[in-house]
Amino acid sequence: MVHTTLFSHFNTACLQNPEYPNLRVFSLHPGIVDAADRGMxxxxxxxxxxxxxxLTGGVSLWLDTPKADCLKGGFTSVNWDVDEMxxxxxxxxxxxxxxxxxxxxxxxxxGHPWGSK
Numbered sequence: 001m002v003h004t005t006l007f008s009h010f011n012t013a014c015l016q017n018p019e020y021p022n023l024r025v026f027s028l029h030p031g032i033v034d035a036a037d038r039g040m041x042x043x044x045x046x047x048x049x050x051x052x053x054x055l056t057g058g059v060s061l062w063l064d065t066p067k068a069d070c071l072k073g074g075f076t077s078v079n080w081d082v083d084e085m086x087x088x089x090x091x092x093x094x095x096x097x098x099x100x101x102x103x104x105x106x107x108x109x110x111g112h113p114w115g116s117k
Contacts, residue, residue: 026063029077030056051078074098088114 031051059078062068067082070089075098085092091114092098106113 024064025073026068026071027075028056028060028063029075029079031078071098084111084114091115 032045032049033051033053033056034046034049055078059076059082062082063071063076067086067089070093071085074096076085097112
């Protein structure tokens with residue numbers, strides 16, 4: 001059920017972008033924020049809860065800037081380097097790497113091997 005919900009949210013962002021080009025829609029993964037005092041982190045994930053609420057808030061504010069235009073209508077994670085994404089904006093847009101095109105991305109521990117440096 002969770003996967004279906006996440007995919008439908010992601011799919012909604014992808015579909016609204018061409019329908020409403022003036023609307024800024026993003027699907028943002030907030031990371032794993034330690035919220036144990038509120039009972040919101042599954043015990044198995046607690047050791048990995050290194051993200052902060054400020055990180056999610058900061059990325060949300062960055063998404064409101066023109067630098068984030070290449071990510072409109074797609075999926076973004078708070079753990080991705082915003083400067084790197086901005087540097088490769090044309091490759092992200094052209095390859096649709098934040099939409100379902102990310103399925104063709106070559107993922108590795110070093111990250112995606114960008115075509116332009």
